Amino acid sequence: SQTIHQWPATLVQPVGSPLSLECTVEGTSNPNLYWYRQAAGRGLQLLFYSVGIGQISSEVPQNLSASRPQDRQFILSSKKLLLSDSGFYLCAWSGLHNEQFFGPGTRLTVL
Amino acid sequence: AQKVTQAQTEISVVEKEDVTLDCVYETRDTTYYLFWYKQPPSGELVFLIRRNSFDEQNEISGRYSWNFQKSTSSFNFTITASQVVDSAVYFCALRSIIQGAQKLVFGQGTRLTINP
Numbered sequence: 001s002q003t004i005h006q007w008p009a010t011l012v013q014p015v016g017s018p019l020s021l022e023c024t025v026e027g028t029s030n031p032n033l034y035w036y037r038q039a040a041g042r043g044l045q046l047l048f049y050s051v052g053i054g055q056i057s058s059e060v061p062q063n064l065s066a067s068r069p070q071d072r073q074f075i076l077s078s079k080k081l082l083l084s085d086s087g088f089y090l091c092a093w094s095g096l097h098n099e100q101f102f103g104p105g106t107r108l109t110v111l
Numbered sequence: 112a113q114k115v116t117q118a119q120t121e122i123s124v125v126e127k128e129d130v131t132l133d134c135v136y137e138t139r140d141t142t143y144y145l146f147w148y149k150q151p152p153s154g155e156l157v158f159l160i161r162r163n164s165f166d167e168q169n170e171i172s173g174r175y176s177w178n179f180q181k182s183t184s185s186f187n188f189t190i191t192a193s194q195v196v197d198s199a200v201y202f203c204a205l206r207s208i209i210q211g212a213q214k215l216v217f218g219q220g221t222r223l224t225i226n227p
Binding site (some may be wrong): 032034042043044046049051057088090092094098099100101102103104105107 | 144146148153154155156157158161202206212213214215217218219220
Protein backbone atom coordinates (compact mmCIF):
# COMPACT_ATOMS: atom_id res chain seq x y z
CA SER A 1 0.00 0.00 0.00
CA GLN A 2 1.02 3.57 -0.54
CA THR A 3 2.13 5.88 2.23
CA ILE A 4 3.30 9.45 2.29
CA HIS A 5 5.66 10.93 4.84
CA GLN A 6 6.42 14.49 5.75
CA TRP A 7 8.91 15.95 8.17
CA PRO A 8 9.33 17.70 10.37
CA ALA A 9 5.85 17.74 11.91
CA THR A 10 6.34 21.16 13.45
CA LEU A 11 8.93 23.85 12.94
CA VAL A 12 9.58 27.24 14.47
CA GLN A 13 12.01 29.39 12.52
CA PRO A 14 13.17 33.00 12.74
CA VAL A 15 12.55 35.43 9.93
CA GLY A 16 15.34 35.30 7.40
CA SER A 17 16.36 31.73 8.11
CA PRO A 18 16.33 28.99 5.44
CA LEU A 19 13.72 26.27 5.14
CA SER A 20 13.67 22.71 3.93
CA LEU A 21 10.59 20.50 4.18
CA GLU A 22 10.71 16.99 2.85
CA CYS A 23 8.04 14.69 1.50
CA THR A 24 8.49 11.09 0.41
CA VAL A 25 6.03 8.61 -1.03
CA GLU A 26 6.22 4.85 -0.79
CA GLY A 27 4.47 2.14 -2.72
CA THR A 28 3.95 3.90 -6.03
CA SER A 29 6.02 4.95 -9.03
CA ASN A 30 6.12 8.23 -10.94
CA PRO A 31 3.37 9.91 -8.94
CA ASN A 32 2.24 13.46 -9.48
CA LEU A 33 3.32 15.35 -6.37
CA TYR A 34 1.94 18.53 -4.86
CA TRP A 35 2.76 21.10 -2.18
CA TYR A 36 -0.08 23.03 -0.59
CA ARG A 37 -0.16 25.69 2.08
CA GLN A 38 -3.03 26.34 4.43
CA ALA A 39 -3.05 29.56 6.41
CA ALA A 40 -4.81 29.48 9.78
CA GLY A 41 -8.55 29.08 9.30
CA ARG A 42 -8.27 29.26 5.53
CA GLY A 43 -8.54 26.97 2.54
CA LEU A 44 -5.81 25.17 0.65
CA GLN A 45 -3.51 26.98 -1.72
CA LEU A 46 -1.58 24.96 -4.29
CA LEU A 47 2.05 26.07 -4.31
CA PHE A 48 3.87 23.62 -6.59
CA TYR A 49 3.24 20.46 -8.50
CA SER A 50 5.51 17.99 -10.23
CA VAL A 51 4.76 15.38 -12.88
CA GLY A 52 8.26 13.87 -12.84
CA ILE A 53 11.85 14.13 -11.63
CA GLY A 54 13.17 17.63 -12.09
CA GLN A 55 9.82 18.90 -13.40
CA ILE A 56 8.39 21.60 -11.16
CA SER A 57 5.54 23.98 -11.86
CA SER A 58 4.85 26.94 -9.63
CA GLU A 59 1.35 28.14 -9.07
CA VAL A 60 1.98 31.48 -7.44
CA PRO A 61 4.99 33.78 -7.24
CA GLN A 62 6.42 33.60 -3.77
CA ASN A 63 9.37 33.22 -1.51
CA LEU A 64 9.46 29.45 -1.85
CA SER A 65 10.88 26.94 -4.27
CA ALA A 66 10.48 23.21 -4.81
CA SER A 67 12.62 20.41 -6.11
CA ARG A 68 12.16 16.77 -6.99
CA PRO A 69 15.55 15.08 -6.90
CA GLN A 70 14.12 11.56 -6.92
CA ASP A 71 10.94 9.99 -8.22
CA ARG A 72 9.27 9.82 -4.85
CA GLN A 73 10.87 12.76 -3.07
CA PHE A 74 9.56 16.30 -3.11
CA ILE A 75 11.27 19.13 -1.24
CA LEU A 76 10.01 22.59 -0.39
CA SER A 77 12.63 25.23 0.31
CA SER A 78 13.24 28.84 1.05
CA LYS A 79 16.47 30.81 1.33
CA LYS A 80 14.99 33.43 3.65
CA LEU A 81 11.70 32.94 5.44
CA LEU A 82 9.14 35.71 5.79
CA LEU A 83 6.50 36.07 8.48
CA SER A 84 3.89 35.42 5.80
CA ASP A 85 5.36 31.97 5.16
CA SER A 86 3.81 30.71 8.40
CA GLY A 87 1.19 28.07 7.84
CA PHE A 88 0.41 24.42 7.52
CA TYR A 89 2.20 22.76 4.62
CA LEU A 90 0.76 19.65 3.07
CA CYS A 91 2.31 17.34 0.53
CA ALA A 92 0.11 15.13 -1.64
CA TRP A 93 0.34 12.59 -4.41
CA SER A 94 -2.35 11.77 -6.94
CA GLY A 95 -3.57 8.26 -7.38
CA LEU A 96 -4.77 6.25 -10.34
CA HIS A 97 -8.32 7.48 -10.03
CA ASN A 98 -7.48 11.17 -9.73
CA GLU A 99 -7.89 11.52 -6.01
CA GLN A 100 -5.06 13.09 -4.05
CA PHE A 101 -3.70 11.58 -0.87
CA PHE A 102 -2.18 13.88 1.68
CA GLY A 103 0.66 13.60 4.14
CA PRO A 104 0.38 14.50 7.81
CA GLY A 105 1.58 18.06 7.21
CA THR A 106 4.18 20.39 8.68
CA ARG A 107 3.12 23.27 10.88
CA LEU A 108 5.55 26.13 10.28
CA THR A 109 5.71 29.19 12.50
CA VAL A 110 7.98 32.03 11.46
CA LEU A 111 8.79 34.45 14.26
CA ALA B 112 -13.02 28.72 -14.97
CA GLN B 113 -13.05 25.95 -12.40
CA LYS B 114 -14.55 26.94 -9.10
CA VAL B 115 -15.92 25.27 -5.99
CA THR B 116 -18.15 27.11 -3.54
CA GLN B 117 -18.92 25.95 -0.03
CA ALA B 118 -21.23 28.67 1.16
CA GLN B 119 -21.46 27.38 4.73
CA THR B 120 -18.40 28.58 6.60
CA GLU B 121 -19.36 27.02 9.92
CA ILE B 122 -22.09 24.67 11.08
CA SER B 123 -22.80 23.66 14.63
CA VAL B 124 -25.30 20.96 15.58
CA VAL B 125 -26.09 18.76 18.52
CA GLU B 126 -25.02 15.15 18.44
CA LYS B 127 -27.39 12.76 16.67
CA GLU B 128 -28.77 15.46 14.39
CA ASP B 129 -28.47 15.04 10.64
CA VAL B 130 -26.41 17.67 8.85
CA THR B 131 -25.85 18.49 5.18
CA LEU B 132 -22.80 20.25 3.83
CA ASP B 133 -23.35 22.04 0.54
CA CYS B 134 -20.99 22.14 -2.41
CA VAL B 135 -21.59 23.92 -5.71
CA TYR B 136 -19.10 23.73 -8.55
CA GLU B 137 -18.42 25.41 -11.87
CA THR B 138 -16.63 23.76 -14.75
CA ARG B 139 -16.62 23.76 -18.54
CA ASP B 140 -15.33 20.20 -18.70
CA THR B 141 -17.76 17.57 -19.91
CA THR B 142 -15.97 14.93 -17.86
CA TYR B 143 -14.88 15.81 -14.38
CA TYR B 144 -14.35 14.43 -10.91
CA LEU B 145 -15.56 15.67 -7.56
CA PHE B 146 -14.19 14.85 -4.13
CA TRP B 147 -14.84 15.32 -0.45
CA TYR B 148 -12.10 15.47 2.16
CA LYS B 149 -12.23 15.60 5.94
CA GLN B 150 -9.66 17.55 7.95
CA PRO B 151 -9.82 16.64 11.65
CA PRO B 152 -8.02 18.76 14.27
CA SER B 153 -4.81 16.81 13.64
CA GLY B 154 -4.62 18.55 10.26
CA GLU B 155 -4.21 15.68 7.83
CA LEU B 156 -6.71 15.65 4.97
CA VAL B 157 -8.56 12.39 4.73
CA PHE B 158 -10.04 11.34 1.39
CA LEU B 159 -13.73 10.44 1.72
CA ILE B 160 -15.17 9.98 -1.75
CA ARG B 161 -14.62 10.46 -5.46
CA ARG B 162 -17.48 10.89 -7.92
CA ASN B 163 -17.15 11.17 -11.70
CA SER B 164 -19.47 13.27 -13.78
CA PHE B 165 -21.08 10.41 -15.69
CA ASP B 166 -22.18 8.58 -12.59
CA GLU B 167 -25.04 10.39 -10.91
CA GLN B 168 -25.98 7.63 -8.54
CA ASN B 169 -26.04 8.77 -4.98
CA GLU B 170 -23.74 6.94 -2.63
CA ILE B 171 -24.10 5.86 0.95
CA SER B 172 -21.32 4.73 3.24
CA GLY B 173 -22.50 4.07 6.74
CA ARG B 174 -23.73 7.37 8.18
CA TYR B 175 -22.33 9.30 5.20
CA SER B 176 -24.21 9.94 1.99
CA TRP B 177 -23.56 12.06 -1.06
CA ASN B 178 -26.10 13.63 -3.41
CA PHE B 179 -24.70 14.50 -6.85
CA GLN B 180 -26.98 16.67 -9.00
CA LYS B 181 -25.52 17.68 -12.37
CA SER B 182 -28.56 19.83 -13.15
CA THR B 183 -27.73 22.13 -10.26
CA SER B 184 -23.95 21.54 -10.25
CA SER B 185 -24.07 20.39 -6.67
CA PHE B 186 -22.40 17.62 -4.73
CA ASN B 187 -23.78 17.74 -1.21
CA PHE B 188 -22.65 15.65 1.72
CA THR B 189 -24.99 14.46 4.49
CA ILE B 190 -24.00 12.99 7.82
CA THR B 191 -26.82 11.10 9.50
CA ALA B 192 -26.98 10.79 13.28
CA SER B 193 -23.90 12.94 13.72
CA GLN B 194 -21.29 12.14 16.34
CA VAL B 195 -18.70 14.25 18.11
CA VAL B 196 -15.97 12.50 16.11
CA ASP B 197 -17.45 13.99 12.94
CA SER B 198 -16.25 17.42 14.07
CA ALA B 199 -13.79 18.60 11.44
CA VAL B 200 -13.36 20.90 8.48
CA TYR B 201 -14.77 19.38 5.31
CA PHE B 202 -13.56 20.30 1.86
CA CYS B 203 -15.21 19.75 -1.48
CA ALA B 204 -12.90 19.66 -4.51
CA LEU B 205 -13.07 19.51 -8.31
CA ARG B 206 -10.40 17.95 -10.49
CA SER B 207 -9.10 19.98 -13.38
CA ILE B 208 -6.35 19.23 -15.88
CA ILE B 209 -4.19 22.26 -16.51
CA GLN B 210 -1.11 22.07 -18.69
CA GLY B 211 -1.20 18.29 -18.56
CA ALA B 212 -1.27 18.08 -14.78
CA GLN B 213 -4.14 17.04 -12.61
CA LYS B 214 -5.03 19.63 -10.04
CA LEU B 215 -7.69 19.87 -7.41
CA VAL B 216 -9.65 23.06 -7.00
CA PHE B 217 -10.82 23.22 -3.39
CA GLY B 218 -13.68 25.03 -1.80
CA GLN B 219 -12.95 27.14 1.26
CA GLY B 220 -14.18 24.42 3.57
CA THR B 221 -16.99 24.09 6.10
CA ARG B 222 -16.11 23.80 9.76
CA LEU B 223 -18.50 21.33 11.34
CA THR B 224 -18.85 21.19 15.11
CA ILE B 225 -20.86 18.44 16.72
CA ASN B 226 -21.78 19.28 20.29
CA PRO B 227 -22.47 16.54 22.83
